[in-house]
Every structure is written in structure tokens, then in C-alpha cells.
Amino acid sequence: MIDSQGKVSFWNPAAERLLGYSKDEASGQDLHSLIAPERYLDAYTKGFKKFHNTGQGDAIGKTIELSARIKDGREIPISLSLSSLHTADGWHAVGIIRDNSELRRLEKAKDDLERISRHNLKSPLTGIINIPELLMEDENLTVQQKNMLNLVIVSGRKMLLQINSSLDLYKIENGTYEFLPQDCDLLEIIKGVSELLGKGMGFNPNKVHIHENYTLNNTTGLSIYSDAGLLEIILINLIKNAVESSGHDDPIDISISYDCVKCNISISNSRPVPTEIRDKFFEKYATAGKPGGTGLGTYSAAIMTKAIGGTISMTTSDEIGTKVTVCIPKVPWS
Secondary structure, eight states: OBOTTSBBOOOOHHHHHHHOOOHHHHTTSBHHHHHSOGGGHHHHHHHHHHHHHHSOOTTBTSEEEEEEEOTTSOEEEEEEEEEEEEETTEEEEEEEEEEOHHHHHHHHHHHHHHHHHHHHHHHHHHHHHHHHHHHTTOTTOOHHHHHHHHHHHHHHHHHHHHHHHHHHHHHHHTTOOOOOOEEEEHHHHHHHHHHHHHHHHOOOGGGEEEEEESOOBTTTBSEEEEOHHHHHHHHHHHHHHHHHHSOTTOOEEEEEEEOSSEEEEEEEESSOOOGGGGGGTTSTTOOOSOTTOOSOHHHHHHHHHHHTTOEEEEEEETTTEEEEEEEEESSTTO
């Protein structure tokens, strides 16, 4: 507990064990100077001024996760629950601190296990995809047999994309993704994604209308220098989201504009984004109105777009529906 000046007024045995300071060492000390990492001090100083005057603050009445500096100088992850208490001499704050070190260790172990498992699935999955492709070359196959083999191929490719998407998302979130751009044909990627989703999701590929607002060079196609794998995942997430959010017979319009510097891809559908998630459309786990929705599709598209040097935006209204626009530089440094 701290008083109206930010000094420690109560320090129980659990605080002694967790933070390393005895009650005598902590009492009367400025709490922020005692246990806050230096990078937090400016924000704490500004926030405490507001609390001192009003008893209110961004963290009051909430549980937040951050780091604390213990007596030996190490930082530990904690969760902090704060409440305010008014007495004759002003506003006091009561804090409950929990050590999250073991939780973080378990979360990292879980993430590592999932990442390794996904990576190990890729090799056998390649065989599952390639063998049916070889069998498709047999001229004696019936139409039904070819359809069944094609279903295996499409399902395998979808699973491979999901694995790659999870691995890339993990790398981007943890700061280990390495952007290695290559020449790729954006128009072919868009058409391939539309076809793959049509077969994998069971909707008519003709539902997706592609509008090319540029003069196409027939020898080079729509060439950009980027990460084709991430572009494919970005477009799959956005087109799939548009299809799932639209009516059964409503078209999905993909508009492509292109100049010497950048390429804009706009994906539109006739339905508006639910009001409750409009302000957090690209945030993790933001979802509403879609059975089985995870809220990861648009989030993944947003951080992957940023990872390849692009930008993403969304406009929506009840009158015109929803448009998501991705702007990709023709080359990473443009």
C-alpha cells in the first residue's frame, strides 16, 4: 500500500518474499523508484499526479501485466491489481502483486512445443500433397478418382498454409521474422487464393470479382518484389473473412490499382462490420457475429502486412458495406 505521496505505507510478508525488500527497508520509500524499471518511471510519474488529485488513473480498478525490479536488480513479470482508498490525508493506493514467472515459463514451453510440432508436420505433409499430384498424371483415372485426389491436394495445401501462417505469425510476434523478398506475380497469387478458397470452402470462385485498374504487362504480369508466402496468407485471411461476413449470393469485389511505387488491393463486401468491433477490427481476438470466429484472421493480416513494409486499413458503413485496403510497396525500400 502507498500513501498520497507514493511512499510505501504497508508491506506484507508476501511482498518481502517476492520483491526481496524487508518491511523496514521498504517502508517510507517511494514505491516507483524502489521496484519500477527505469523505462516505466516517466509514465508512472505522470499517472501518479492524476491519481494524487482525483484517485483515478488508467490502472485503477484493473489488473495489468508488467515487470517489476526486485532487490537483486533482476526483473520479473508480474500482474498488478490496483484500487484506490480515500482518507483524511488524501488518496492512497492498494496493490496486489502476483509473480507471473512460472506462468511465462509454461507459456513459452507451450509455444515452443506448438512451433516444433507445426514444423515437424511440414515434411510428411509435402508427401501427402505431392503423391496425389503424381497420380493425377495417370490417364486411366475416372473423373470421380481425379476429384477425390484433387480434394486431397487442396486439403493438404490448406493445411500447409495454416502451418506456415502459424509459424510466420509466431516469428513476427517474437521479432525473429526475416523479410526475404523475391519477385512474385501478385495477380497470380490473388487468382490462386480465390481458386483455393473456392475449392476448400465450397463457395463458387465466380463469387469473387477481380477488377484490374492498371495496364498489365503481358510478359511480366503484376510483378512486385515481396514475400509471396506472406502475401498469400494475408489475402487468404482477408478474402476468407469477406466471404464469411457476406451473404450467400453477395459478390466479393477485389480491386487492384498499381503504379511505379506501390500496389493497392481493396477487398469489399456488402455487409458492415459489427459496431462493437469496428474500433478494434485488426486487434487480436476481435470477433463478433461469426460462428467459430477466432478474431485472428484480420489481426494476422495486419501484422504480416506491416512485416513486409505495407499498410492496411478498413472502412465500413451500413450503406456501402466494408472495404479492407492493403497497400504493398513495389519494392521494400520504395
